[in-house]
Every structure is written in C-alpha cells, then in structure tokens.
Amino acid sequence: MIEKLEYFIALASERHFGRAAERLGITQPTLSAGLRHLEEQLGVTLVNRGSRFQGVTAEGERVLAWARRIVGDVRSMRDEIASGRAQLSGTLRIAVIPTALAVVSRLTTPFHDKHPDVAYDIQSMTSADIAQGVEDFEVDIGLTYIEDERVRRLDTRFLYAERYCLVTTEGNAFSERAEVSWAEVASIPLCLLSSSMQNRRILDRHLTAEGRQVRTVLESNSMVALITHVRTGRFATIMPLRTAEILRFGAPIVMVPIAGGVSYRIGLVTARRAPRPALIEAFWNEVAAVGLS
Template identity: 35%
Template sequence: MDIKQLKFLIALDETRHFGQAAARCHITQPTLSMRLRNLEQELGLELVQRGQRFEGFSEDGKRILAWARTVMAAHDGLYAEAAACRGQLVGTLRLGVVPLAGFDPMRLVKQFAEAHPGLRFELFSLSSEQILERLSSNQIDLGLSYVEHLDRQHYQSLELAESRMGLLYDQRYFQLPNQPLNWEDLAELPLGLLSSGMHFRQSIDHNLRSRGITPVPRLETDAVHQLLQAVSAGTCCAVIPLNSGLNDFTENLTLTPIEDAHTLAPLGLIMRGLGQRSALAQACFDQAKILLLNEK
C-alpha cells in the first residue's frame, strides 16, 4: 500500500466517476482501476462496487475510506508541520462557507495569501451541518458558519461579527429611499430568497413573521450566484448580510440597511479541537484573530 492509492480512493469518492477521478489524479483510467484493485487485494476486501460504471462503495469500503481520509490528512499535516518548523506555511487551505455569510471570506483569503504566497485555497459552499461533518472527517480545515449549539469540547470558534441584514436591489429597476428600511417596507416588494430551510432564510422568515408578515418570494434558490443574477436582471430584490461583499460586483447594485435586522445566531470561524487540527488551520485561525483585533 502507498499513499497514492489512498489518494485515488478519495478522488473516486469525491468525483463518483472513474474517468474524472483519474483525470484529477493525472493518470489514466486503467491505471486508477488497477491501483484500486491492488489495494483491494492487499486488504482482502471489496471496496468499490462496479458495474458498467462506478456504483458506490461497499460497507467495508466506506469504513476504509474514512481511514484513508484520516491518513491523508495526517500526511498533509506532516508536510505542513515541517514547513511551519522552517518558518513557512504551504499547502492547501480548505475552507467551508455557509451561503450568504455575514463576513466576506475573501477578506481572510486575501490576508492569508499575502502573508503566505505558497498557500493554495479550496472554498466550498456548505450548510452549517455539512461544515461540522467535514471538519470532523478532516475534509476541510476551517469553517465559516453559525456557532449556535457548537460542541466546545470538539471545536474551537472565533466569533467574527453579528450578521446584520440589508436589502440588495438594482437601482435601474427599483427606486427606494437611500436610508434604513424597515421590514414592513419589504412586504410589497418582489423578493428573491434562499431556499426554505437554509439558515439565513430561517432568519429572514423569523424577522418577517414576528411582525405579522408572511413572505411570498418571487424567486427561491439554493445558489447565491443565481440570486445575484436575478437581482441584476431586475426580477427581484434580495435580503443579504451587510458585510458579505456581494454588493460590490456591479455599480448598479445598492445595499440599504434594514432596521433591527440580524441573523438568529452569530457567525464564527470554526476549527477542530486541540489535538485534531493541522498546523495550517491553526496558523490561519491565529491570523484571523489578528485581523479582527486590528479592526477594533
């Protein structure tokens, strides 16, 4: 067994396709299949369910896959730790972010990139539940998510900011007063909202319903870029966090604060608990602390 076989196994899980997994690993598909069969023979287990195409992992395969992720995380952590001992920070920082976070993740990425030119970044749009799941399984290093009900024994968090809300609209299609709005002002507007059940949407619904307003959105989506496209097309207005950075994409977008509007839970940067975190995650977490301290 070698580390590449585990890398191939993880790539297959993430792509769910033999050809795509092979392309990601820069090898041919027959080579990937042969190396995975060699791994199965060495372990004496069938890991991958095969038909004419990839059909999933066996129950044994799912258990081995979890170990493969742990081993790969330790492997990557070893190199990152060695670089940290040399005063360097290298590798790939994997950051999970909830949709419409009330803190612009690019502020963190920009600071990390400027301080450590050798870093690469992978960003994932995930629900708050998915962020905790991927943190616990070493699939991401840090999460930008809500910190309510966070298990402080297994996770450490840095509260970033209270997520206040505003109304985003395109001034070519809507003329609204350039002053704070109230929730009642939104009742007659065509609203575009994230899909029902998403955390930020729950906060919007709570604010509206607590004032006797039942939201009837013109458009619902689980993708932030589609929401921005709809606003730019004049299809709707959208309630978004004030400090998300999303209102800066075009000069026609205007973001007006809504009075007494905030999310149900504070937003924070989350990391695995002591003994489970990588040197990379710890360094970036500490740097985020400095960023916030300098802004106070």
C-alpha cells in the same frame, strides 16, 4: 498505500469510476487496479461493483473514515515539514457559506501579507457541505454558522454576527424607510438564495412567521446573481449587512435594516485534533486579531 487510499477517497466522493479517475488525473483501469490492490492488502471488499459503482460496503465505510484521517495527516505532515524549513507555505483549503464570501478577503489578505508563500483554494458551499468537508479532511477551514448543530463535533471560533437588511433601489417599496419589518419585507416579491442554503432557511423562518406567504420570483445559490438583479431596479433581496455593503459597488442600491434584532453567529470551524497542522493553526490564531465582530 497512501496513493491507493486517495483513490478510494476520490471514488467514495465522486460515486463514479470515470469521474474519480478524471479527478485524480489517472485512467479508469489504473483506478480499478489500485482499488483491487488496496482490497487485497486489507483483506476486505471496499466497493460494491457491477456494471457501475454501487456504493461503499460496510467495511469500506470504516476504512474510508481512517483513509480520510490518514491522508489528511500525511498532507499536514508534508506542509509542516516544508514550513519548518522556511516560512509557512502550502495551500489552505477554505469553504465558505455564500453570505460570508464577501468578507473572506478581510481574513486572507492580512494573512497573505504575513505569509506570502501560502496559496488559497476558496470554495462556496452550503453549511452542511462545509461541516462534512471539514470532518472528512477535504476542507481545512470553514467559514459558516457556528450555532449549527452539524459543527458541534468541530472546533469553532466566533468572528461576527450576521444581521439582515432589505436590499433594493431608490424609488422602490420601503427604500426611503429607516427600518422595515419582516412582515413588510414578506409583502413584496423577492430574490433569495436557494432553499438548500442555511441562510434561506433562516430567512424563511422569519418571513413566513404568523402564517405569512412569501412570493419568491428568483432563486440562486449566488449572492452576485441576486445583487445584479437588484441593480436592474425591478427586484429586491435580503442580505447580511456586511455582504450588501461590499457587493453594492457604489451603485444606487439602498440598504434598509430589518427590525427585530435578528442575528446569527458566523465563525471559523476546523477539525478537532491536536496538534493542528502548522498552516491551519497559524490561520486559526491570526484571524482572531482581524476584528470582524
């Protein structure tokens, strides 16, 4: 039944029979037959079918919640049994907001030194997708804003405060200033993260305060795309100080702190369950000693 539950989870995630089959590495007829078998075993209709996928039924939604937990627990059981035979092993699935990607290596590198048999699957996601992915057991650990209301049902661990700076190049507006205000930053053309990102919504609240208008000349969901445009000498952006320090790579980039003491708490999130899988528990506890705050 575990295999059929995995079929159902993949279909609910992809919302398309062909893409779900491709993700699972099986044929579409095998997927359809497996779902019909699962429905027969459970005695309910899980999926509304027509010429294409038409959504999960109400009964299917309840089964889906159980399926994600069951499949997650089976995966954790396998990892824990394997780790009991030797040192920790398996793959740790980590989802990270774009502004925190630059600091992930400071967490994974010391952990890898201690547990060399552990592999990592690191994905860049929005804060909303991270919260949902952790709840659905599709993500083991998230690195995101821990004051976001969407993580209230999850376990959280504070790591550091995200503070902002104007990132520009020598000779551009405000590049020789020791500090700059939000109003001043709002007065120049900017490259910013996409509006779907939590970081962008945070910045917009400060940039557009008091009715200010902001001119955004470029949007991207990639911090690398932003920094490469700044390198041309024609653009500026706003980044967390830690990210800017890592991404500038010795280029003639200037970082000017933005006044006002604005900061947001970044930390780890994981599903609230006991006991935690051994691999997740070890990472959760050992990164506390890294000291990013």
